[in-house]
Amino acid sequence: MVRVIACVFEQHNLWLVALAALICVSACAGVFFVLDGLTGGGRTRRRWLFLAGLLCGGGTWATHFVAMLGYEPGLPIGYHLGWTVASALIGVMGAWAALEIFDRFEHGVGQIAAGLVLGGSIVALHYVGMAGVQAAASQQWALDLVIPSFLLCAGFAVGALHAYRLAPRRYRIFAGAGLLLLSIVSLHFTAMGALTLAPDPRLAMPSQALDRNMLGITVASGAAAALFMGVLMALADRRITATELASAQRAAAMALHDALTGLPNRRNLRETLERFLANSRPCFAVVAVDLDRFKPVNDLYGHAVGDEVLVKAARHLAEAAAPDGFAARLGGDEFVLVLPFESEDGLIHQLSSLIAQFAHPLRLGKNEVRVGATFGVAIAPADGDDADTLLRRADVALYRAKGEGRGRFSFFEHGMDARVMERAALERDLRVAIAEDEIIPYYQPLVQLASGSIGGYEVLVRWPHTERGLIQPDCFIPIAVETGLINEMTFNVLRRACRETLNWPGAPRISLNIAPVQLHDRALPQKLLQVLSECGFPPARLEIELTEDALVADLDAARTLLASLKNMDVRISLDDFGTGYSSLRHLRELPFDSLKIDRSFIRNMSDDEEALAIVKTIVQMAKSLGLGVTAEGIETERQAAELEALGCERGQGYHLGRPAASFAAELEPRARDERLRAGAHPRS
Known part of the structure; x- marks a missing residue:
């Protein structure tokens, strides 16, 4: 540990170390930012995983060489082109492979394997890059620090992927990026602490070695450009994805909600009723609602006023259903309420209050209209144990209430079905009789x-x-x-x-x-x-x-x-x-x-x-x-x-x-x- 600390503070330019750290932080955050925006599948997902691998491997490589630019061993050093390029390729391809494994396996051995591959690629990048260091000196490595450098890097890499997977969504980018940063930094400085360049007069600086200053400027510029482009692409994709997701959510909401009132529609109602029944909810009432004088109001004042009546009626019903119930619009002036209740007296009181509320005149601009409402009530599970039966029997009770004078509610009673079928048959025949x-x-x-x-x-x-x-x-x-x-x-x-x-x-x-x-x-x-x-x-x-x-x-x-x-x-x-x-x-x-x-x-x-x-x-x-x-x-x-x-x-x-x-x-x-x-x- 003493050698590592001495290496950092005595053999490195701290300003360049800080620059390397900034590049590393940006790269680590960019990796998990891209991962967090992954959606869909196929080639598009593979491309974004490659971008994340490029940010990870390229950012690690840039961090390594900018930090090496700040390395001051006391003698001139350069870099072999082949080993330098190879280290970059190893970092990018290894990180990409690790993230592909991570994407395919959500738990268990696959996750550990992804972390080990990621840690191994970072270790390989570093030591292959160090193999390309050229100086009039021989490299001497202390195994008591080389082995811990590998273990620290691999351990933090495994931890970074696990933290990203398990942390709450709002914190997982920070958790993953922080541990990946520790993986890269712990490897670099522990490995650099393990290295000693021993001057050797028999060795000379190769003339074709890459100048460290030129390499540093190139690496720093390239890394900054790559990171900027990568994060910019990720942000653009995130925005596009968010827009598409919002559009999909709006489309899904429109498929399940009435466009005029915002209430759930028939499909949503059926799904909710089935969920209520499947969850063994206590007794609840399915209430078919019909507005009594809606058509005359619509004909007299026009569709705009009619729509306003429907919106206000929907608001009354939604308020009556809150917080545990449910209100839906089936179409026209037909609504359905789902009302959990503890006692029949309480349900009757609630329905009576709602009938009285609808009896009050509605103020619509300069007009004041009286609409009123009639309810038909079916009780679950006594009157039915599936959504279709409950809705049909609530309609049956509604027909009876309307036949008795409207502005009231009626509970379903066995035997009503036959009367409603009779009335439906009469209505069907009447349509034919009028048409002919x-x-x-x-x-x-x-x-x-x-x-x-x-x-x-x-x-x-x-x-x-x-x-x-x-x-x-x-x-x-x-x-x-x-x-x-x-x-x-x-x-x-x-x-x-x-x-x-x-x-x-x-x-x-x-x-x-x-x-x-x-x-x-x-x-x-x-x-x-x-x-x-x-x-x-x-x-x-x-x-x-x-x-x-x-x-x-x-x-x-x-x-x-x-x-x-x-x-x-x-x-x-x-x-x-x-x-x-x-x-x-x-x-x-x-x-x-x-x-x-x-x-x-x-x-x-x-x-x-x-x-x-x-x-x-x-x-x-x-x-x-x-x-x-x-x-x-x-x-x-x-x-x-x-x-x-x-x-x-x-x-x-x-x-x-x-x-x-x-x-x-x-x-x-x-x-x-x-x-x-x-x-x-x-x-x-």
Whole structure:
């Protein structure tokens, strides 16, 4: 140890030793920097392993010769070209071979072998290079330092590769480079301490020996250039690799996440559910979520507002699922929540709170919209032990909740599957029936109570199914609304009704119901006018009936649309007055021609004084506003008489005429006229 220290401080120029150390540090760091950026395989990986070997072998060789430039043995020295070049090749090729072995074997003997090959190549580089030292002196080596130099170099080289492999990622470059630095430095100075140049007058400096100063300048410049280029290439590749990796990560994230909301998508949801099930998680709920009034909002305000609604809904759901749950978007306004829970009461409370949160209006710029949500809940593992079953049964429960009125949640119960399959079959058949124009109009007369004459007909819909028989509207209209088929069905039925009634005696007016969701279609007046024009049907003979539910979402939009209808000379009637959101403001601000008293008041008016008083008030109010009045659901002669006495103009109900297909409805006025000529009561 004393000889080694004396060699460093007495036989070396410390400034050049410091330069050699700087080159060595840079080379060692560059080696592991390149290794840390290795990705992929094939020729590209081999090229980068060669670059790492070049940095290691070339950096070690440069360190050796710059340090030799600072070696001052007290007599002139030079270098043999062949041995000098050979030492460089040994260092580079040996380091490359060691790193190839290191890359192929992650553990065990392969790792040790890689370290020994690396250490051996550094030892060989040094001693072959020393064999090329030429001076008028003989070389004398002390084996008690030569052998430790090999052991130190090999031991630190093995340690450098192991440290890089085992250290935490943020520290492994420092760990590997530090130990490789010790391997090179311990070898050089221990070996130099083992060397004694004994002057020998019989030996002369060869004339062709490389000048040490010229060699030092060449080596230092070449080493600096090589290190700079190597590290620059590694940095460029690291940046390219990082960019490619980031792009790949973005692509992978896009494949598993919804682009609009950022929530996991269907594929991600399925994988997560399978993971939840495989990990034997405690009970968790799979909640199918459907936004109740999303389509009308989207149609009324446009897709930009619709997207904003979806983003806000996604945020609410993600917050509800945190920290242990999971929220995903399947598409459209369909979402799924995965909620671990400890008690059913706690789950019910959480779902109720979330339903209430969705019931609050959303502020979107200048607009305020109410959307609402409905949930269907399946419990794992009780309702299913695989992702597909749980998702299907959550959907089944969702169908039930939507059928019960929306804005609520429903748990899956066994037996629901059959009902959902039945409903799915009905939906499938309905699509075909609408496409093939199989939904037909039925006509129920609107009778003048005073004279008994028919002043018009309400157009009702029926579905003559080949297997189920005549299906009533309350069985399929909700499905048509929910699936977006209602517009096509309405226009098909209107077109058929216009053609059938165009030439009926007396040119009766026909009255058509419009679903609330259809009022959000700003092009509705133009579409209706197009149908009327196709059939040559006068707009003045059409009356549109709508309920007040259709008005509450956006009164200004409703006012504009109804004004367009009025400009076309279409009459407008407010249906089911007295229920829902009845408001005098609607009668005052919107251009209604008449209103229809809901059948619930008519049914009870004969036995309930309060119902009778309500009917009387409605009739008087309508007259004062200049509106016509029609009473729905007249089932008895007594009801008809009382309504006539109250001043109600028109009536509708089974007592006055049942709904009938085109042929039977056309014959009804003739039969009625014959009864009147025979002296029968107008309403008999």
